[in-house]
Amino acid sequence: MLEIGLPELQDHLTAILQDRYAIQREIGHGGMAVVYLARDLKHDREVALKVLYPHLAAALGAERFLREVRVAARLHHPHLLPLYDSGEADGSLYYVVPYIEGGSLRDRLERESPLPLTAALQITREVADGLDYAHRRNVVHRDIKPENVLLDEGHAVIADFGVARAISEAADTQLTEAGLLVGTPAYMSPEQVMGEAVDGRSDIYGLGCVLFELLTGAPPFTGHAPLAVLAQRLNNARWLARWHGSRQTASRRLPSSPGFSLLEPARSHPRRSLPLPYAARRSRRGSRCCLS
Ligand SMILES: Nc1ncnc2c1ncn2[C@@H]1O[C@H](COP(=O)(O)OP(=O)(O)OP(=O)(O)O)[C@@H](O)[C@H]1O
Numbered sequence: 512m513l514e515i516g517l518p519e520l521q522d523h524l525t526a527i528l529q530d531r532y533a534i535q536r537e538i539g540h541g542g543m544a545v546v547y548l549a550r551d552l553k554h555d556r557e558v559a560l561k562v563l564y565p566h567l568a569a570a571l572g573a574e575r576f577l578r579e580v581r582v583a584a585r586l587h588h589p590h591l592l593p594l595y596d597s598g599e600a601d602g603s604l605y606y607v608v609p610y611i612e613g614g615s616l617r618d619r620l621e622r623e624s625p626l627p628l629t630a631a632l633q634i635t636r637e638v639a640d641g642l643d644y645a646h647r648r649n650v651v652h653r654d655i656k657p658e659n660v661l662l663d664e665g666h667a668v669i670a671d672f673g674v675a676r677a678i679s680e681a682a683d684t685q686l687t688e689a690g691l692l693v694g695t696p697a698y699m700s701p702e703q704v705m706g707e708a709v710d711g712r713s714d715i716y717g718l719g720c721v722l723f724e725l726l727t728g729a730p731p732f733t734g735h736a737p738l739a740v741l742a743q744r745l746n747n748a749r750w751l752a753r754w755h756g757s758r759q760t761a762s763r764r765l766p767s768s769p770g771f772s773l774l775e776p777a778r779s780h781p782r783r784s785l786p787l788p789y790a791a792r793r794s795r796r797g798s799r800c801c802l803s
Pocket residue numbers: 538539540541542543544545546559608609610611612614615617618654658659661670671695
């Protein structure tokens with residue numbers, strides 16, 4: 512395992528990848544990796560080179576990482592970010608994707624939020640289109656959020672397919688011990704919060720939360736700490752049952768996703784007073800948009 516910090520990581524990568532990529536600067540970093548703007552020397556083009564943090568690379572292992580990346584490499588769709596290259600170099604695990612100058616949907620939200628209705632619906636439709644393609648091939652993203660939607664000439668492309676799944680698989684083993692939460696609290700489905708099996712519906716839930724944020728300016732669940740956000744998520748499942756009306760109406764209308772078993776406590780305590788989620792209190796219209 513490499514015990515190095517971010518500046519040293521960049522120097523290390525610059526040295527070990529110098530024959531193929533010239534690393535120019537850091538674009539950003541998230542929970543799993545650092546992203547660099549680099550020049551692909553062979554094809555003379557700008558690329559984004561994403562390198563897993565050393566402790567994750569060590570926990571995941573090259574074989575599992577490259578296997579999941581291969582799954583992602585087989586996906587070809589206008590709204591999925593294609594994969595150019597991937598590899599292992601001196602203990603570092605990396606993959607290379609097109610550099611998207613337009614940045615992420617999060618960057619756009621930082622400039623303009625909420626978005627106009629037409630823009631919000633166009634982006635959501637494009638992400639849904641990409642997800643539908645991947646789900647029909649049994650590939651689930653698991654971490655749909657504005658940071659993972661890039662805007663290429665104004666059109667949405669989903670980044671990071673495959674990697675969230677690899678990390679999540681590893682979470683069952685070594686990474687759990689490191690206390691890693693797979694997924695992003697504000698956009699996680701109840702079944703993901705509960706550690707249950709997830710399928711494409713979990714991504715659709717995440718996309719619903721993103722749409723809510725595009726339209727209202729805040730995700731449906733907010734809080735000062737990840738655990739507070741997750742608690743709201745579970746509370747909301749109960750609120751949802753009340754919102755849908757009586758016990759019978761709720762069981763007739765609610766989807767049959769495994770996460771909706773969370774509704775059981777609310778169904779057995781229909782009169783309990785339950786808080787509306789923060790953003791729904793601010794905009795009931797927004798919450799209907801997200802849920803209907
Ligand atoms: N291909 C790309 N082109 C341009 N910018 C990118 C690209 N990939 C990522 N970025 C930028 O780098 C930032 C960090 O990306 P990264 O995927 O490491 O973290 P994240 O998406 O914020 O969180 P997570 O680790 O949960 O995926 C993104 O928010 C985005 O702004």
